Amino acid sequence: MKLGDPSLDHLRIFLAIVEEGSFGAAARRMNRAVSAVSYGIAQLEMQLGVTLFEREGSRKPVLTEAGEGLLAEARHVADGVDGLLAKTRSLHAGLESNLALVIDVMMPGEVTAQVLATFRERFPTVALRLRVEGLGAVAECLIDEGAQLAIGGPVVSEELQLERQAIGEVELIPVAAPTHPLAGDNVAPGETRKHLQLVLSDRSTRTQGKEFSVLSPLTWRLGDLAAKHSLLRHGLGWGNMPREMVARDLEEGRLVELDLPEKPGDKYTLYALWRRDMRLGPATSWLIDAFKEKLSA
Known part of the structure; x- marks a missing residue:
């Protein structure tokens, strides 16, 4: 038949x-x-x-x-x-059919999850591709790999090929396990140089030769912030971490905030970044506003 x-x-x-x-x-x-x-x-x-x-x-x-x-x-x-x-x-209507988004590892995970959950409800027809990178790799995804939008830190905000808009900031604080020698009171100036510092490393070559809040000549360079977090909790060095990421560890005593004379903690400004030759569509513009609103809440 x-x-x-x-x-x-x-x-x-x-x-x-x-x-x-x-x-x-x-x-x-x-x-x-x-x-x-x-x-x-x-x-x-x-x-x-x-x-x-x-x-x-x-x-x-x-x-x-x-x-x-x-x-x-x-x-x-x-x-x-x-x-x-x-x-x-x-x-x-001018809505993007797809959108490649890159987010800095320093962005609080809860903020990312809330924004993207709302994005999927609001823009169900936009195919979203997500990557999480650190330091110069964020800019590399925009410039060399065709991503349309990135949320990156001050390391990549000066790229001449990119437009930028400050959307918020993350507080970085020095932490270590409570048994670490730097966890005590009255740490002497220069004492940080005697101890292993865990440092987030750039997967790209865009920040080659640059150092960011590195105080000790003894370093382990890690491309993964989660790996750095785990090593810190196990007492294998000290280092800066986003306060929100280690908040529960501080509450439950697995990590302590270090009171160091050099005050290596800092405010890590987050920027929305896009290529200068690109026109922002409605979904991309909405993401920028949504991240800014969440970070300022």
Whole structure:
């Protein structure tokens, strides 16, 4: 038996009958005559070579076994077309079809999660790609790898190819395990140079030769902030961390904030960054405003 190609319109008629519970209700929803709905189902059944509804002995159409089996596929096809049309309408309205976002490792995870959860609800047709990087690698993703938006720190904010907008700041504080020699009171000037410092390292070459709050010649360079966090909790050195990331460790005594004479803690300004040759779309602009609002809350 040769099957025909069902039309999208016939599939929508099929779904309307299932959802409304009758041919008449489906006709009213679709603003059509009942005869047109009946004809559409007859055509669909002929094209598929199956009976979709049991019509005998009941005023309410009941799905046959074949109808039940094809229902999920019909919904999948209709949903796919609806998604295509929604994205097309968004493109005509200037909305981005996709957006590559890079976020600095210093950004509080809770802020990122809240903003992106709202983003997915507000812009369901925008395909978002997310990367988390540190230091110069943030700019590298924008300049060399085609990302459209980054949230980065002061290290990359001076790149001439990028526009920037300050959106907030993160407090960095020096911490160590409570058993660390620097965890005591009255630490002498220069004492930090005698102890291993854990330092976030740049995966890119953009900050090669630059040092950021490095006080000790004894360093372990780590490209992963989570790895640095873990080593600090195990007493393997001292280093600066975002206060929010270590807040629970400070409360529960796994880490202590160090009172060092050099006061290496700092305010880490976060910037929204994008290429100068790029026009910001509505979804990108919304992300900048949302991150700024969360960071200032």
